[in-house]
Amino acid sequence: MRFGTDGIRGVANTELTAEFALTLGRAAARVLGGAKFLIGRDTRRSGPFLEAALAAGVCAEGVDVELLGVLPTPAVAVLSALDGRPAAMISASHNQFADNGIKLFAAGGTKLGDETQAQLESEMERIRAVGSASDAPSGADVGTIGHVEGSATRRYEASVLDAIEGRSLDGLHVVLDCANGSNSDVAPEVFRRTGASVTVIGDRPNGVNINEECGSTHPGRLQSTVIQVGAHMGFAFDGDADRVLAVDAGGSLIDGDQLIAICARDLLDRGRLRHGAVAVTVMSNLGFHTGMGRAGIEVIETQVGDRYVLEALDQYDLSLGGEQSGHLIFRDLTTTGDGLLSSVLVADLVSRQGRGLGELANEAMRRLPQVLQNVRLTHRPDDLLERIADQVRTAEAELGGTGRVLIRSSGTEPVVRVMVEAPDAGVAERLAETLCEAIARAADAG
Numbered sequence: 001m002r003f004g005t006d007g008i009r010g011v012a013n014t015e016l017t018a019e020f021a022l023t024l025g026r027a028a029a030r031v032l033g034g035a036k037f038l039i040g041r042d043t044r045r046s047g048p049f050l051e052a053a054l055a056a057g058v059c060a061e062g063v064d065v066e067l068l069g070v071l072p073t074p075a076v077a078v079l080s081a082l083d084g085r086p087a088a089m090i091s092a093s094h095n096q097f098a099d100n101g102i103k104l105f106a107a108g109g110t111k112l113g114d115e116t117q118a119q120l121e122s123e124m125e126r127i128r129a130v131g132s133a134s135d136a137p138s139g140a141d142v143g144t145i146g147h148v149e150g151s152a153t154r155r156y157e158a159s160v161l162d163a164i165e166g167r168s169l170d171g172l173h174v175v176l177d178c179a180n181g182s183n184s185d186v187a188p189e190v191f192r193r194t195g196a197s198v199t200v201i202g203d204r205p206n207g208v209n210i211n212e213e214c215g216s217t218h219p220g221r222l223q224s225t226v227i228q229v230g231a232h233m234g235f236a237f238d239g240d241a242d243r244v245l246a247v248d249a250g251g252s253l254i255d256g257d258q259l260i261a262i263c264a265r266d267l268l269d270r271g272r273l274r275h276g277a278v279a280v281t282v283m284s285n286l287g288f289h290t291g292m293g294r295a296g297i298e299v300i301e302t303q304v305g306d307r308y309v310l311e312a313l314d315q316y317d318l319s320l321g322g323e324q325s326g327h328l329i330f331r332d333l334t335t336t337g338d339g340l341l342s343s344v345l346v347a348d349l350v351s352r353q354g355r356g357l358g359e360l361a362n363e364a365m366r367r368l369p370q371v372l373q374n375v376r377l378t379h380r381p382d383d384l385l386e387r388i389a390d391q392v393r394t395a396e397a398e399l400g401g402t403g404r405v406l407i408r409s410s411g412t413e414p415v416v417r418v419m420v421e422a423p424d425a426g427v428a429e430r431l432a433e434t435l436c437e438a439i440a441r442a443a444d445a446g
Contacts, residue, residue: 003117006305009092009101009413012046016100018053024102025057025088027123029143031116032086034107037143040068040076040152041090042182042240045207046100050090054102059143060136069149072182072241073103074338075156081109081335082155091182091240094217095413097208109335111307157190160341163333164348170195172351175234175247176343177222179215180205183241187340194344199229210239216326216339223251233350233357235343242306243326244339246346248358256326257288259346261364262357263328264320265295266349272319272332273297279312279321281305282406286421288324291365304408306337368403369425371432374415375439384409384416387442388435395420395431403428407435 001010001020008024010016029037037058041047047070055065066085068076073089080087086107092099104112104120112120137143174196178184184203191198201221202214211217216236226234226247234247246254260278267273277298280288284301292299300316302308306327313321313331322328327337334341350357381387385407395405403422410417418435422428 002121003112006093006111006307007089007101007103009095009099011098012044012050012100016050016102018049021050021053021102022057022060023124023127024120025054026061026127027057027120028086028088028104029058029061029063031119031123032104032106034063034086036064036066036083036085038066038068038076038079038083038085038087039090040071040073040087043070043180043184043205043207043210044092044097044100044239047090050100050102054088054090055145059145061143062137062141063143065143065145066148067145068152069147070182070185071152071156072186072338072340074242074334074336074341075152075186077105077109077336078156078159078334079109079152080105080107084108089240093240093242094211094215094238097210097212110310111336113307113311153186157186157193160190160344161193163330163341163345164194167348167351168195169347169351172233172347173197173199173229173231174347175199175201175222175226175229175231177202177214177219177225177234177236178241179211179237179239180209181211181215181237181239181241183237183340187237187241187343190340190344191347194347196347199225199231201225215239216243216245219245219247219253223247223253227251233347235339235346237339238326241339242337243323244328244343245326246343246357248361249356250358252358254357254361255367256322256324256328257285257367258361258365259326259328259342260320260322261288261291262349262360263345264292264297265364266353267320268295268297274317274319277316277318279309279316279318281309281323283324283419285324285365285367285370286404287365287367295364310335368421368423369428370419370421371425371428373418373432373436374410374413375418375436375443376415377440377443378414379443380409380414380416381443384439384442387445388438391435391438395435398427398431405431405435407439
């Protein structure tokens with residue numbers, strides 16, 4: 001197992017084993033340094049045993065561990081930044097419950113760069129080869145494990161509430177779909193404390209139902225619930241709550257591109273969009289670029305992954321960026337995508353402007369029809385993209401500059417992702433299907 005675009009993921013106990021977590025814990029203690037290490041997790045059944053193994057590895061290197069309990073990934077990042085401690089989040093985000101993963105943060109709450117991840121992988125190989133060193137800590141020098149679940153949650157909640165600067169959301173009715181994940185307790189509590197009226201679904205985690213027909217990967221139930229209860233809007237989180245999608249009062253889905261566009265215009269109007277620019281990934285819809293152009297906002301593109309967006313935000317000193325999938329990074333407030341913070345800020349924006357979320361989204365941008373499909377492969381040849389180059393050129397020629405084709409290997413799942421944008425949805429669908437078939441044939445060819 002190796003680091004992908006968002007940590008390490010695999011099937012718990014067959015790919016991501018306790019032995020692996022223990023070795024990673026030892027390597028993380030050595031590479032990331034510090035006298036104390038923070039660990040949070042989501043609601044998966046496999047979370048506690050991986051937490052125990054990871055903590056054991058850290059303690060074996062003489063570093064103390066603070067267990068944060070079940071918390072959103074962005075909460076772990078916030079606490080890492082506030083305390084200046086390296087940290088880990090045990091979660092497979094939007095994946096099915098049988099999967100799990102480990103995301104690491106450097107002291108200060110930032111995700112690791114490629115160089116640091118390579119150092120960790122090298123250190124893990126060294127530990128496997130050598131085993132326990134003769135000078136390993138012993139006696140009073142081994143690390144200890146403490147539990148700070150309640151205080152950690154309260155500190156994170158306070159940081160989110162501080163973002164709306166004392167304003168109230170009284171009069172707003174919101175629906176929250178917590179994906180039976182790590183936001184199941186935190187998000188409803190925070191929204192109620194804003195004064196909003198709250199209806200909650202997907203808040204009954206049992207260890208195996210995380211992301212199951214709920215949350216940001218399955219927003220249908222949220223859409224129908226918003227209409228049923230007459231709410232002003234709804235928000236769907238993923239399992240570890242680092243991303244969010246929204247639903248307007250009419251039940252229409254509002255994706256990450258639209259949320260970023262709405263927030264960018266609002267920040268620009270208030271003089272808070274530094275350098276008049278935002279950072280997004282290559283997956284952002286062409287309609288986003290057009291909408292930002294009309295508003296006079298520059299768009300900086302990065303490769304897929306919110307850590308690359310964060311790198312661009314810091315490189316260009318920007319205040320806002322994110323991904324179509326719902327990762328929004330408000331750089332003045334946090335170091336990573338934060339679904340709860342983003343949803344509170346969007347609700348506050350709607351309250352301040354006195355206009356519907358759908359109206360604001362339509363004004364900010366018009367989405368070009370976009371088809372996204374995944375091709376799951378048991379074998380992915382290194383030259384796969386070269387094998388399908390002719391089919392890609394044919395599709396691009398048919399679009400004639402009015403759309404685009406993007407094909408990439410996922411960094412979190414064994415799939416190849418195909419995206420096609422075109423002025424006509426039928427054309428986008430047809431071209432995407434053709435490319436998926438070409439990928440499958442090319443992979444089967446060995």
